[in-house]
Amino acid sequence: DAKTTQPNSMESNEEEPVHLPCNHSTISGTDYIHWYRQLPSQGPEYVIHGLTSNVNNRMASLAIAEDRKSSTLILHRATLRDAAVYYCILRSLASGAGSYQLTFGKGTKLSVIP
Amino acid sequence: EAGVTQFPSHSVIEKGQTVTLRCDPISGHDNLYWYRRVMGKEIKFLLHFVKESKQDESGMPNNRFLAERTGGTYSTLKVQPAELEDSGVYFCASSLRQGLNTGELFFGEGSRLTVL
Numbered sequence A: 001d002a003k004t005t006q007p008n009s010m011e012s013n014e015e016e017p018v019h020l021p022c023n024h025s026t027i028s029g030t031d032y033i034h035w036y037r038q039l040p041s042q043g044p045e046y047v048i049h050g051l052t053s054n055v056n057n058r059m060a061s062l063a064i065a066e067d068r069k070s071s072t073l074i075l076h077r078a079t080l081r082d083a084a085v086y087y088c089i090l091r092s093l094a095s096g097a098g099s100y101q102l103t104f105g106k107g108t109k110l111s112v113i114p
Numbered sequence B: 001e002a003g004v005t006q007f008p009s010h011s012v013i014e015k016g017q018t019v020t021l022r023c024d025p026i027s028g029h030d031n032l033y034w035y036r037r038v039m040g041k042e043i044k045f046l047l048h049f050v051k052e053s054k055q056d057e058s059g060m061p062n063n064r065f066l067a068e069r070t071g072g073t074y075s076t077l078k079v080q081p082a083e084l085e086d087s088g089v090y091f092c093a094s095s096l097r098q099g100l101n102t103g104e105l106f107f108g109e110g111s112r113l114t115v116l
Helices: none
Strands: A009-013 A018-023 A031-038 A044-050 A061-064 A070-075 A084-092 A108-113 B005-007 B010-013 B019-024 B031-038 B044-050 B053-056 B065-068 B075-079 B088-095 B111-115
Touching (some): A018 A084, A031 A061, A044 A061, A044 A084, A070 A084, B019 B111, B031 B075
Parallel strands (some): A009 A108
Antiparallel strands (some): A031 A044, A031 A084, A061 A070, B005 B019, B019 B075, B031 B044, B044 B053, B065 B075
């Protein structure tokens, strides 16, 4: 799977928007961009995913650069519950039928300040 | 609806002993995965079941690890004999199907294994 690069940590004030960047300069045309997050003492939790177009769901928005070499996860109003490690993961359709390995990196640890 | 459940939440054993971790996926999910995070490392894929068949076990570290999913429902991951480096958190995940737009995996809270 192609690699992603994320900042080790970020801080945000509660109630403010948060933009979590991810670089994936070697992304291929068949790679989907997935975001998961892991709250303390819990398993990873799916946040959002996309291919080319920007995506919105109840949790967040995903903005994908036109060249797809970077993307940004947007939390519109950070809450204390959003404090977690956020992982940007590329999932290749070329991995082979039946394989769904998610390659977790170090992620970005988001701290939310009350 | 119940999520992915894992048991035990924490297990402490001595080196050389055997431990069996259990995972109950979300009902109706054919795909079941095991991942783990050992101390200081990143979360790593272990294996993937589709129903009762092992689809991909390329992440299994060695033959001390045995995963089963009899009947295509719950799964067990046995470590025998356990070594110190096996300590970590073992996550199970399930998904309804693999597809272009429905790739969401649902993870359990993990089973923490401590080998002394």
